[in-house]
Amino acid sequence: MTTFHQRLPLAGAASWIKTVAFIAAMLVTGIGSAAAETPAGYMQRVANQLIEAQKSGTEGDFATVIRSHADVPTIALTALGSYAQSLNKSDRPAYYAGMINFISRYAAKEAPKYPVLRAIMVGQTKETAGGIYVDSRISLRSGENYDVRWRIVRRGSVFKVRDAEIIGFEMTSFLNNLFQNYISENGGNPRTLVIALNR
Numbered sequence: 001m002t003t004f005h006q007r008l009p010l011a012g013a014a015s016w017i018k019t020v021a022f023i024a025a026m027l028v029t030g031i032g033s034a035a036a037e038t039p040a041g042y043m044q045r046v047a048n049q050l051i052e053a054q055k056s057g058t059e060g061d062f063a064t065v066i067r068s069h070a071d072v073p074t075i076a077l078t079a080l081g082s083y084a085q086s087l088n089k090s091d092r093p094a095y096y097a098g099m100i101n102f103i104s105r106y107a108a109k110e111a112p113k114y115p116v117l118r119a120i121m122v123g124q125t126k127e128t129a130g131g132i133y134v135d136s137r138i139s140l141r142s143g144e145n146y147d148v149r150w151r152i153v154r155r156g157s158v159f160k161v162r163d164a165e166i167i168g169f170e171m172t173s174f175l176n177n178l179f180q181n182y183i184s185e186n187g188g189n190p191r192t193l194v195i196a197l198n199r
Contacts, residue, residue, distance in 0.1 A: 038124070039124045039132045040124040040134050042134075042152070043134040043136060043150055043152070044121045046161075047116070047121070047136065047138070048119070051116050051117075051118070051119070053065070054111065054112060054115050057107075057108055057111060057112045058108055059104045059105055059108040061108075062103070062104040062107045063100055063101065063104035066100045066103060066104060069160065070160060070161050071153060071155065071161060071162045072096050072100065073092075073096065074162065075099070075162070075163075075175065076092075077092075079099070079172065079176050079179045079180070080180065080190055081176060081180045083183050084190070086189070087190040087194075088191075091190075091191060091194050094194050094198060095193070095194045095197070097198065098193075098194055098196075098198040101198065114140055114142070116138055116139070116140060117139045117140060118138075118139045119136055119137070119138050119139070120136060120137045121134055121135070121136050122136060123135045130153075131151050131152055131154075131162055132151070132152050133149055133151055134149070134152065135148075136148045136149075146166050146167070148164055148166045149165045150164050151163040151164070151165075179193055
């Protein structure tokens with residue numbers, strides 16, 4: 001029987017997997033106080049922490065940072081689309097934990113293949129109801145360079161990472177398509193996804 005995790009690499013080409021792995025790794029890096037620094041300054045610190053985190057790059061390291069700093073509830077519920085309405089509230093903690101585990105496993109496996117040499121923040125937008133965008137230039141040790149646009153939002157007194165875009169590809173779109181397709185192909189009940197993510 002093919003599991004949810006076994007099917008993932010079949011969803012796209014190597015360059016697509018590289019993009020997803022890179023964004024996943026960056027998405028799960030730490031967040032700081034929204035009052036203590038500018039969005040660009042905050043994202044520079046985040047990128048610097050990622051470069052250090054890649055030296056270990058374990059699943060547990062990624063999971064700890066995601067749990068503490070990503071905008072988990074919003075990302076997770078948005079990823080379900082219309083299926084979010086039929087997910088019991090009592091199943092949400094397990095779903096959030098499963099999503100964190102899924103991203104952590106994937107990042108720990110793929111991200112070390114694309115180590116970051118440096119990250120430089122090159123600009124930020126004004127804050128709107130949708131959040132703040134911070135633009136960055138990421139250089140890999142391989143010599144490749146990427147422009148990454150981060151979307152961060154305020155959650156109380158801190159920033160949280162809501163999304164990241166690279167080469168026109170958004171991390172949350174990847175999760176949305178993957179999760180909703182899985183639910184659709186397995187009877188339309190989001191609980192099947194919760195079970196698969198927690199295996």
